[in-house]
Amino acid sequence: MSDSRKLGTLLVLAFLLMANANAVFSGWLLQSIYPFTLLFWGFLITTLFFFVRLSLTQGRTALKIPLASLSGLITLNLASGISWIGYYCALKFIEPAIVSALMGCIGPIYIAVTSFMSQRQLSANQVITSFGIVIGTAVLSWASITDHSAIQNVSLQHVLLGLGSALIGGFGQVLTTLSTKGLAKQNWTASQIMAHRFYLLTLVAAVVAVTGQGVGVDTPSQMLAIGVVSLFGLLLPLWLLQKGIILSSPFTVSVLLSLGPLMTFLFQGFDSRLLWSNMSVIGCGIIVLSTINNFIFGQKTAKAERSNG
Template sequence: MTFQTKRGPPRSKDDSLGIDAQACFGEGAAPRRRQGTGGRLTRRFALGILFVALYVVLSAAGEVYAASYFQRADAFVALLVSFAAVCLTFNLLAGHKRRTAPVAKSALLVFVSLNVVTAISWIGLFIGLKYAEPAIVVAFMVALGPAATVWLNALIRRQGVPPASDIIVSVTIAIIGSYMIWISATGNAGVEWGARSSFGIVLAIVAGLSLALTNILVKLLFDRGFSGRQVLAHRFYGTILLLLALVDHSSIVLEISQHWLAIATIGLSTIIVPLLLFQEGIRRVEPFTVNMVLSTAPVITFLFQYFDSRIVPSPHTFVGNVLITAVAVGNVYLQYRRST
């Protein structure tokens, strides 16, 4: 596996958002230059938030549609075709950035790890959508994400002990996630609790933890100079291999011929376009901030559920979604204040 990447001069350890720390804080720097750098940092943060927010809206609509589709069709076939198309698309987009120099062993290990956790997070999400209410599945993922990201970011990227406010917010969101478990188990969700509902919840929890690790690994590759297109081109091999092991090969051709439009819609609305938006967002802001914006996804997903006739609007689900969103938005504001 080869890549082409432009590497600039070594950056300071304080350069967590891709801005040269010496340009901001070096001795003899003119006040106007420091002010200009601060403005660029603020714009970078705001643009990153915008990209992730667009990702949340588009993927929420796609996930509700996918959950409805998976009730009547083979989910594994749809996902296999979608991810194969995604892998091909991003390899073509990244084709002109290849190079002959070999990838460092440490970067190769990161890519292998990214393939594993990507497979777990995406397949866990989609199968969870089949057996549980989409707004609750998404809530489990984003409730666990911030809490896990705080400590994974500190351990893997060696960012040090996270601020107390980040820890408090993460614990709060995790507590609200526990409330969502109670909603599902007591039959107060929008979808009736069935024999496989607990399986869907477990998959959502596993997917949430995997998603947090995915964000860290993607950021590590960005820190090492890889582009977003390069990362997207080589992160889905593990997902495709796992789906090949799970799918009924005899039904692939029939499923595609009958549901090709729905499969294409799922691939575009939940994977290809959202991932392009997400990669541009995570390039500009730190993983914890990304998870805070992702925490608004449950309430957005809840609103899109009104277009799915099989889901009964649940006030309990809505309250849990709103609580998570309120805490998340408040913390994004704190992150924004820090960046300025």
């Protein structure tokens, strides 16, 4: 693995640590703050920060959007909106580790499905991985629906909304990775991408928040919590992820993101509303082990093919 790929892997892992700590904290915070209010303030602060940073360090010309990049940027805005709205809606209703598992499992499945549709032969490891992910997803869904997850006494309607939001958010996460790679090939930097990728998300969050519970917050402690989420849960980790995506392959990013549930479990103990769930451990474990299996044996197969070639 080249030095740049290693650095990309480390950056994505750093993102995972910060993002999954944020998943638990945000899940707790969303019990008292409207999801779209948190989305609006978090991504408005993030966008303004990178806008100002680029203007001060590179001048206003760095903010210009080349016509050739417009379609890719629109796709990235759509993908970011789908991913983050799905993520926050899911966190409100279901266990953070399950949210991480369901969103992370979409990437490997997407790669396997596109390979099959393009008539590329799937390896045995890809088939095993896809089957394991489907089984793990079924276990997690069953745990949530039957009240055996770490969050209990949630209505079936809200559980289904949370599960569906996580899966849709995972699809947006895959599109985000692919569209980010496309802009990086056009020489976009991580800071440029961060300054322009949340226009649609911020607008949609503002409209929904205003027509719902409003964009205001009730207490200074909520304002402080939103600031913490914006800085350490969005702004910094997302910048690290953008750099990591640029330096890594989409497959590596998808594999690393699927490890999120393990890290989420490390932080769930800090939230007193979350109980221990054996079913969540089993479901997340199946997904993580299936994905790691594909990554390890896929790397060995690729090396063997290069050696034979």
